[in-house]
Amino acid sequence: MFFIKQIKEWNRERKWKRRYKKAEKRKNKLLSFGENAHGILTRTEQGIFVVDPEDNFVSRSLLQEGYYSLNEIALAESLLAEKDHVLVVGAHIGSIAIPLSKKVEHMVAIEANPGTYELLKMNLRINVCSNVDAYNLAANDESGTLDFLVSRDNSGGSKRQPVVEKISYTYDQPELVKVNSQRLDDLLVDRVFDLVFMDIEGSEYYALKGMPKTLSAAKHLIVEFLPHHLRDVAGVSTNQFAEQIIPFFNYMYVPRTKLLVEKEHILATLNQFYADDIGHDNILFTNEIECLSGL
Secondary structure, three states, rough: OOOHHHHHHHHHHHHHHHHHHHHHHHHHHHHHHOOOOOOOEEEEEEEOEOOOOOOOOHHHHHHOOOOOOOOHHHHHHHHOOOOEEEEEOOOOOOOOOOHHHHHOOOOEEOOOOHHHHHHHHHHHHHHOOOOEEEEEEEEEEOOEEEEEEOOOHHHOEEOOOOOOOOOHOOOOEEEEEEEEOOOOHHHHHOOOOOEEEOOOOOOOHHHOOOOOOHHHHHEEEEEEOHHHHHHHOOOHHHHHHHHHHHHHOEEEEEEEOEEEEEEHHHHHHHHHHHOOOOOOOEEEEEEOOHHOOOO
């Protein structure tokens, strides 16, 4: 049994290393055009984007498929009206934020990764998103700085320094940098958002803890729930995570399984997801059950 486990671990390590080598090769191909080459321009269903070819997830999908995460965009759009305000925490290069910004009156976009934020700002200008305010910072439960891993093969997977070091977080030799962090309630004083859309790779607990006023005024929250992020990145329990959400919302909806959960059963359901090691990219918490009629 021990040797079988070791073989599996070696195979996983080889897989991660192969991915890193491919990422490095894509970056070198870009730089073959000249040392000042920075990104590739791609036209997609959801806008025009400058992408980093080293990124094997969002950028690869936009380059090869011409779209990224259309299901998440459709879910968010179904909740929005023309006069709404949206907060996107973890905007990355804008592949979700930019199409959503075209549907609403105003948006605030938060992105912690400095390099990705640079691309986000370019893409906001290219797509004429004059109704978007963008900030380069990490949403947190306190203001200051935090250690941040800048991933190369998966720039969207960049994250606060995990409490548990795993090869799946470090296989591509990410740079460790310090980024500014801030409580969003302090940044967004007196701002009201109809939808909060959050995808921040394990920092959800800390971001949510720093924005109770913002959440209390929001109609909807879309957030990622991944057990390994809670356990290995944030170092918190499902209960701690849920405590930051349940006081503000009456329903939880899981799009992948079309599961609707009322307030009193949300914690038990999330704990079951954790026990079964089942993750969901876009769980919706809401106070308006009628918004689910078309989902």
